[in-house]
Amino acid sequence: MNTDKKRFRLLIKGTVQGVGFRPFVYNLATSLGAKGFVLNNTDGVVIEIENVDIEKFTHLLKTKKPPLSEIENITIETLDWLGFEDFKIKDSDTFGDKFPSIPPDMGICEDCLKEFNNPNDRRYKYPFINCTNCGPRYSIVLDIPYDRKNTTMNVFEMCEDCKKEYEDKTNRRFHAEAISCPNCGPIYWYEKDGNIYKENVFELMANDLKNSKIIALKGLGGFHLICNALDEKAVKTLRERKKRSSKPFAIMFKSLEEALKYLEPTEDEIRALTSVQKPIVLIKRKFPYFEEACQGLSSVGAFLAYTGIHLRLFDFIDFPIIATSGNISDIPICKDNDDAKSKLKDIADAFFMHNRDIKRPVDDSVVKLIDNNISIIRLARSYAPKPIYINTHVKAVSLGMGAFLKSTISIFKNNTIILSPHIGDLESVDTIEHYKNTLDDFLRFYNVKPDIVVCDMHPNFFSSIYAKERFSDKATVVSLQHHKAHILSVIAEQNIDTHQEILGIAWDGTGYGEDGTIWGGEFFVGNAYNLKRVFYIKPYKLIGNEKAIKDPRRIVLSLIFELLEEKAFNHPLVEKLRFEEKELKMLYKMWKNDINTTKTSSVGRLFDMVAYLMGLTDVIDYEAKGAMMVEDRYIDSKEYYDFHISNNEIIISFEDILNEKEIDKMASKFINTLFEIIVSIIKLLKIKNVVVSGGVFYNRPLMKRLKALDGINLFYNKKIPTGDGGISVGQAFYGGLLC
Template sequence: MYAQYAQPIRLRVHLNGTVQGVGFRPFVFKLAKSLNLKGFVINDSSGVTIEVEGDRSSLDEFLIRLHTEKPALAHIYSQEVEYLEPVGYEDFEIRESQEEGKKEVLILPDIATCDQCLEEVFDRNNRRFMYPFTNCTNCGPRFTIIERLPYDRPNTSMRVFSMCPDCLREYEDPNDRRFHAQPNACPHCGPYVSLYDCSGRLLATHQEALELTVKALMDGRIVAVKGIGGFHLMCSAVNEETVRTLRERKRRQEKPFAVMFRDIHQVLLYAEPDPLEIALLLSPQRPIVLVKGKGGLAPSVAPGLKKIGAFLPYSPLHHILLSSLNVPVIATSGNMSDEPIVKDNHEALCKLSHFADLILLHNRDIVRRCDDSVIKVVGGVPLPIRRSRGYAPLPITLPKRLNKKVLAVGGMLKNTFALAWDDKVIMSQHVGDVENYETLKNFEDMVKDLMRLYEFVPEVVVCDLHPRYETTRWAHEFSTTNGIPLVKVQHHYAHILSCMAENGITEPVLGIAWDGTGYGDDNTLWGGEFLLCRYGSYKRVFHFRQFRLLGGEKAVKEPARVALAILLDVLGEEVLNRDLPTVRYFDSKSLEKLYIMYKRGINSPFSSSAGRLLDAVSSLLNLRHRVSYEGQAAMMLEDMYDPLVKDHYPYILENGLIDWRPIFLALLEDRSGKGPSRFINTLAHICKDVAQTVGLERVCLSGGVMQNDPLVSRIKELLTEEGFKVFTHQKVPAGDGGLCLGQVASLLEPFPIQL
């Protein structure tokens, strides 16, 4: 689709699991040779590392076949993928194993059900036939059941279940794949499921509960199902009436629901994933992957969007339920609006009875909440939108060691926090938006839980610069109470630092940080920033011309307010009499009130946000004047992008300011229907011009706007053609879910290079 994809690239894959001593390296060698890929495979202290170079289609095929053709005894529970510049390998080789590096005890994420356990679950002659808690050494829950280290059964929520003689024999046999599998259990000695109605009345247990659950889903009912890290609300994804009922009960107007499919073949009936997306769907993390839909699902699954959030079953319980259904199911987080996902049985019976007709519980306690991870392919590489189950709490490695133990509390929206020491950063699972007492209490509980689990005592705490963030207030109180220093880091600088840290960059970069909002050094709202960055310092070199947010926070949910301010800037008062979609959206009284706010600056803070500019365009093009969830307007614009459109609108770069007024004048005159494509192209050309003006070779893209695939792809294409090296996120979110990593990186000692 884009020019850079035709160039040779290097793929680095790191795998953890049973990948040593099972013929894995010879398998990789033969696979790489068959695809004419160059590079190496090597065992290291924590698994297997593979580097292969070649064309993109061969690398895509390599990734898929790595999972579908692996040796029978090999089991992969963690995969990290990076796309890098080629180094010119001449052949493929098996290199000698490396033993250097600490062999640290790290808590593993929850691991999707392996193929061998799945075979047993569906084998009528096996004692674990249809048992929803089947697992072995190579799969099953980890992070969500461990209460303390070391990872032994008495330190997990499985301690209340005593193994029967058969399970104990497996556990103690070194030749058995369940040797020291801490969650090991079977129908005779392990957890079981129970089905309740919404009044709390027990209906059935064990197999009967599963059968009644399947029947309820087939009949169009909504069922709350307890999983690995919390509850899902499940219902048929093809029954429009049921999906609408779920939306009404959950008061979730249009935000898309995730859809769980029985297997990859069923995914292909309803969606068109590309090879990398298929590899992500099949990976052991089993994330939700955003893929192009092709119809067949209920329209209310993802209203107005071309992409759907698809994922595959990752626990035996999911596999059992989906195997008996002919259609995919909605599997959305079970929680009250603006509250954490429900994880406990009594909490589910109290809260989820408002949403669900039935509630399927089990008696294995979930120690800590862990939402599903979400991945999107952006600019040709996988980008975490939400890094949680399957990935957390695997560490991120810093390019340099810290000299203190650091607690970084992240931002307020899409929060994650981090514990860091030496060169390791343990990022938490997804916490969510920390905006009220309930979510702040959950955030605090999760911070204390992770610190207790790792026996971690911070020596410094880092937070965002914004004084009104609940996490900033909490950090201030925590630092004061514990007598440790508090460091505040500017929002967009933290975004760029997170990109630098995960990519191991040590040189100064031009950072392009675009998002909805962030508190700036000048006490205004930033969001369209070009920063010269290194560890320890940064300089704002370019930013978008500021505009007013009419009504402050109201403008975030009502793009028409942003668009109106833009129109007033561009055309003046006379625009109030123009026949434009944005103007028509308001009644005369509202227009008069908003004009007075604009002229007098009443509750209308200035912003330079690129995210808000995208919102304004959606209103001016009559796509969206009000949004029901964050990013909705920008996602609709993204769906309208046409890669065949290459031209762009005019703009002015002068004295560190990007003047968008010529852009919007041209947009208002454009009747071609190519407005969304031309606007996105314009943003990409602005990035190229600023990069050429600044002259640094390395460019980092971060912030929530950089989740836009056509925008990032176009930026990468234009900058790469001019000789720049463009770096994006692949391990942590580009949005605020990655801020805590940048906050940690702000404490790294500067490398000996001056800007």
């Protein structure tokens, strides 16, 4: 045991604040007879320690750490002996280079769940139960460091019992900033028909759910709209009132045991469902359950009750509930009581509310298991803010402004990129305001002034316009092509050598291209500093631009025009498209003369076309609808459609697709075609390091086949969304490379 008279100073970076890390260090150090102190500072956690075997201590730090903590880096300095008399937890140090870890909101932990169900515990059935391992964090933070005085819990004075726990270094609730109990915590109530109820609230809610009512329920990071998931009348009413014609709803279950009555999860899906993050997980459902909620899809977004509020409600009902975002379509979830009553009054029959203020809304995270690995679709509760540690160290500060859809922001400083939680699509005033607030919060929390700001190349995106308006006189503002940002997000996250030659494949629904057309089926060659577009799906025309994105018939028609031009009017499929003759002639004129028509190489739009040809949908009324439906119909097969490569263009035989007789094989053959295209390009270019990103790579059968390929190193997003939610990471990384 090496305990020479030395003092060691450890700086620990990662998710180490607000997760019980300091009391863990205190208990570990005292158990080893060590002396010194531990404190939070704006870089992470600092430990100064003497009288300890430093190798043993650091090993135990890594192997015994609290469940919600993530240690990304430990630096150790050897200093002169000071002769500490004991080991202390010191107050947070607010000085220094301000780039701390702000912990995400977390669902209820196993220890709190046991207390919640223990009649002898003082927090028995307490809706706001939490500890250092769970509860609200990011959603209630006012400033850093993450201390109670800097959260919305600062208005609740702790009772003596809570104060003792909060100050007890050996207690699980030591410095649990959101700590409370029935004697000193938030209060809740139920509003219905102009009346306010403070007694028997959960019984009243349960009774309303049993009678097909819709309730707006304030939870951890905002409001849910809930109803009985087995009550088709209630689900239809919710769909009508929310104006959500076919997008699936997520379903919350009391427990895994209850979920298994209705779902057929794999072992990996069970692990994700029951993990500390408790995300929404896409899982195959048992038929005929949840037909109205799922709208023809075989999988459902399932998650478990993750707060005492939800669990208390489940004490009075024996059915799962729809728990969808408490918002009007295309705006952020409501977080304030008055705002919810105003915006949701035409949807909800009643409101469950409490007086713990939510500073910023946080959605539920959504994940999908692809070949036993979690693929993040929406990064929010329990996952974000997300620190990503980069091998590249930059001297300046870079800001990524995100995409138009599924927008996020990212800050790159030193060797860390911080990714914000999901913000949403920047097409409403409310979402734009949320975007601005998130940006303000991040710049303030991390005390940064960006030197370089990277936005999307699309000149009309709000994020691009705002970047120039806000930062052009303070920083260098540059644009980065959308699909290159996708590839760079993987290079950053996976710490690929920035000079390493890679083949980058970015496939999705849309992205403004360097030639002014819409890209979405791209192959790049190069490295992080220089990516060159070398191949792409042969562009086809979107007749009517946005209208073609929602109406896949126009894509089918465009491809028939491409094959036959004026002779297309005699094609048997054209009659089935159900266009009026006058409209058909107008659409041909638009196609022929490029009137209100844009070229695209989008793979995502081709999924929409296939979904229509298979008779799965006539309209694309939510993002990735066609892709989800086509994947749902995939059957194991190696058949694919013909294609060839001419110059830089990949030309798929759309004639074969349009004339397909065995419709049930179309999904498999189309997805297999995409796989074969990738294989052909890999063989042609002979590049082993292959990077894939973009929403198309949420496709399970495609990714499964790519992962099984021999002779290549496949890189893809694992910690962040492969969709547009990860774009800001690629942008921020690019800015860092320019510094």
